[in-house]
Amino acid sequence: MFWFSVKTERPKARLSKGSPVGGSVSLTCSVNKPKPVLTVSPLWPSPGDSVTLTCRVEHPSAGWRFFWYQVVPKLESYSYELLPGSSTGTEEDSFIVHGQTHTAGYVCRAGRGDPVFYSSYSEPQFIWSGDFHPAASLTVSPPRMQFFSKDSLSLSCEGNSTEWRVRRFIKYNHLAYCSSWGTMTGSTCSINSNGISGVYWCESETGQFSNAANITVQSGDVILVSSVHPVTEGHSVTLSCRLRTEKVLYNVDFYKNEKLISNDASGELFISEVTKSDEGFYKCEGRDSPQGFRSLTSPESWLSVKSATTSSPVPVLLVVGLVCGVSLIILLLLVLYCYRKSKGEICSF
Numbered sequence: 001m002f003w004f005s006v007k008t009e010r011p012k013a014r015l016s017k018g019s020p021v022g023g024s025v026s027l028t029c030s031v032n033k034p035k036p037v038l039t040v041s042p043l044w045p046s047p048g049d050s051v052t053l054t055c056r057v058e059h060p061s062a063g064w065r066f067f068w069y070q071v072v073p074k075l076e077s078y079s080y081e082l083l084p085g086s087s088t089g090t091e092e093d094s095f096i097v098h099g100q101t102h103t104a105g106y107v108c109r110a111g112r113g114d115p116v117f118y119s120s121y122s123e124p125q126f127i128w129s130g131d132f133h134p135a136a137s138l139t140v141s142p143p144r145m146q147f148f149s150k151d152s153l154s155l156s157c158e159g160n161s162t163e164w165r166v167r168r169f170i171k172y173n174h175l176a177y178c179s180s181w182g183t184m185t186g187s188t189c190s191i192n193s194n195g196i197s198g199v200y201w202c203e204s205e206t207g208q209f210s211n212a213a214n215i216t217v218q219s220g221d222v223i224l225v226s227s228v229h230p231v232t233e234g235h236s237v238t239l240s241c242r243l244r245t246e247k248v249l250y251n252v253d254f255y256k257n258e259k260l261i262s263n264d265a266s267g268e269l270f271i272s273e274v275t276k277s278d279e280g281f282y283k284c285e286g287r288d289s290p291q292g293f294r295s296l297t298s299p300e301s302w303l304s305v306k307s308a309t310t311s312s313p314v315p316v317l318l319v320v321g322l323v324c325g326v327s328l329i330i331l332l333l334l335v336l337y338c339y340r341k342s343k344g345e346i347c348s349f
Helices: 316-342
Strands: 002-009 024-031 037-041 049-056 065-073 078-082 094-100 104-112 125-127 136-141 146-148 153-159 164-170 174-177 183-185 188-191 198-204 209-218 222-225 237-243 250-256 259-264 268-271 280-287 295-297 301-303
Touching: 037 104, 037 125, 049 065, 049 104, 094 104, 136 198, 146 222, 153 164, 153 198, 153 209, 209 222, 209 301, 222 280, 237 250, 237 280, 259 268
Parallel strands: 136 209, 146 209
Antiparallel strands: 002 024, 037 049, 049 094, 065 078, 065 104, 104 125, 136 153, 153 188, 164 174, 164 198, 183 188, 198 209, 222 237, 237 268, 250 259, 250 280, 280 295, 280 301
């Protein structure tokens, strides 16, 4: 969008009759770059899922092409790298990233004309994975996703780097580093009290994102203790209901996606062999006395389930082909050996 401003300067003194009137007029032209809004879906994809990026800009029918970038963390900032297939821009305002496996950040911008006039970059948007990344990993201590207010917790970064920063994403798209809400010592961020619910992850100087943890800070009296990381299919998992005072909870109910699935006197939900169907939002509800005068409910936490990694069997045709190929090579070598030894005489096997 273009803006014009006019500035007029009047003469300070009144001139005599017949004298030319002094003064000047200046015309200024400035360009106000539009800033697109990027959305990503889903925010917590399962490993290998596709992620859809959508870039919204003012006057979308005005010949814009869209450029898509992956966010690369540096020590104090981000750099942006064009995604494959985006070097000349796309006519569509959406873009699909296939096979997403780890936490990642994205931005977009729009361009039109020749030479190209670019919009500003969008604000970074992130998709998160709870699964460990071999080059960068986040460990939460104590190992759970829900905490009481005033609880202390630490977030530690490990991997192929010597410099780390812990970042937090809370509602209203607010991003902040550990230094603004905790204490960063080496590769560990400590939160002593008054933690805030949000998504936490590590970023390295070598450009890696770690797994992410969706941490909930509860001002109430009950939390659900569940796995921080995705549970592998076939493995077991235990969810438990904990009271702030550490006293016993009575008649504990467990809910999955708002549906009652279990009632347990011990305050635990044990799943012996996890399947993909066990994935969902869980919460617990208990009473503070056997008579059940007061009901206490925890916040919800997402239980993520990942597929078991199994080594794929070697295809039968590939094995047969290799055996035939090796046999043919051995046969040719034998023929060549016999030919040289007999000087051309036929050699029988």
